[in-house]
Amino acid sequence: MMRSKLMNLVPRAVATTSRQMSTATKLTTVQVDDKTGIATLTMNRPPVNGLNLELLRDIHQSIEEIEGNKSRGLILTSSNPTIFSAGLDIFEMYKPDKERIRAFWTALQDVWLALYGSSVPTAAAINGHSPAGGCLLATSCEYRVMLPKYTIGLNETKLGIVAPKWFMSTFESVLPRRLAERALNQGRMFTTEEALAVGLVDEVANSKEEAIAKCAQFIGTFAKVNPLARALTKQQLRAEELKQLEDERVQDLEKFIFFVNQPAVQKGLGIYLESLKKKATK
Numbered sequence: 001m002m003r004s005k006l007m008n009l010v011p012r013a014v015a016t017t018s019r020q021m022s023t024a025t026k027l028t029t030v031q032v033d034d035k036t037g038i039a040t041l042t043m044n045r046p047p048v049n050g051l052n053l054e055l056l057r058d059i060h061q062s063i064e065e066i067e068g069n070k071s072r073g074l075i076l077t078s079s080n081p082t083i084f085s086a087g088l089d090i091f092e093m094y095k096p097d098k099e100r101i102r103a104f105w106t107a108l109q110d111v112w113l114a115l116y117g118s119s120v121p122t123a124a125a126i127n128g129h130s131p132a133g134g135c136l137l138a139t140s141c142e143y144r145v146m147l148p149k150y151t152i153g154l155n156e157t158k159l160g161i162v163a164p165k166w167f168m169s170t171f172e173s174v175l176p177r178r179l180a181e182r183a184l185n186q187g188r189m190f191t192t193e194e195a196l197a198v199g200l201v202d203e204v205a206n207s208k209e210e211a212i213a214k215c216a217q218f219i220g221t222f223a224k225v226n227p228l229a230r231a232l233t234k235q236q237l238r239a240e241e242l243k244q245l246e247d248e249r250v251q252d253l254e255k256f257i258f259f260v261n262q263p264a265v266q267k268g269l270g271i272y273l274e275s276l277k278k279k280a281t282k
């Protein structure tokens with residue numbers, strides 16, 4: 001996988017317009033700025049960009065497309081004005097269908113492996129709330145720019161569930177160990193201002209456009225760096241976490257299937273879904 005991605009790292013010509021690379025997928029769009037060569041991958045699954053099987057598959061396909069089209073970088077964002085992603089779609093895990101739940105978790109693994117291991121520079125323009133799986137996507141990128149007054153974090157313990165090891169190690173690759181451990185145990189959601197103070201995000205922007213511009217600026221810092229050397233350096237630094245999941249994909253899936261089917265977990269997810277609905281009717 002690594003070799004084929006690295007083969008894409010050859011110089012390309014630049015034009016002056018922006019073009020839509022992909023409309024084949026319905027829940028994501030990929031727009032390439034032909035001037036910078038940077039691709040913006042936008043998640044578009046109303047109402048909250050809940051990561052269901054289809055959205056995960058579309059995100060994966062879009063990342064592969066960006067890798068294959070020799071973009072200079074990838075910016076991940078959302079079409080929703082207040083939500084980056086509400087994380088995993090809880091309906092996928094609540095009273096799950098036997099076959100679909102396996103495909104769902106496999107698609108999540110695929111997305112993480114592709115995004116965390118991406119050979120191109122990656123940045124997240126976090127233009128809204130970003131709990132749990134949303135935080136995983138953002139922290140899998142190399143740089144994060146967030147809009148004010150939103151929240152980000154891994155809140156799994158608050159739902160009575162446990163984030164898998166690779167969620168935790170991604171979080172830990174951004175935050176100091178002690179802080180990450182405490183936040184994970186607490187299921188803490190950080191406000192934008194708190195996230196900036198601890199380094200969970202790198203910058204704050206006042207609009208989505210500004211966030212995207214700041215992400216592009218970050219990606220631009222690699223303009224004079226050899227792309228192959230950059231990609232190999234990144235992938236070596238991330239190799240241990242990537243290899244761990246690649247080696248343990250099946251066990252990770254089986255662990256998830258076992259856990260998700262526990263009556264106590266199902267009960268907890270049901271209660272959480274009810275609380276979300278009640279909140280909506282208040």
Ligand SMILES: CCCCCCC/C=C/C(=O)SCCNC(=O)CCNC(=O)[C@H](O)C(C)(C)COP(=O)(O)OP(=O)(O)OC[C@H]1O[C@@H](n2cnc3c(N)ncnc32)[C@H](O)[C@@H]1OP(=O)(O)O
Binds near residue numbers: 083085276
């Ligand atoms: C069992 C084994 C587990 C192994 C570990 C798995 C690791 C898990 C990772 C996860 O990502 S779990 C999901 C965690 N996500 C959350 O806790 C987010 C919950 N949602 C919110 O906090 C809020 O919805 C929001 C994102 C802050 C947005 O708030 P807002 O006020 O703008 O919208 P709402 O009215 O709350 O929501 C609109 C609509 O969407 C539904 N919804 C929200 N989040 C989810 C979700 N994650 N999955 C499914 N559905 C979701 C919500 O119920 C509303 O529905 P309706 O009432 O309109 O039908």
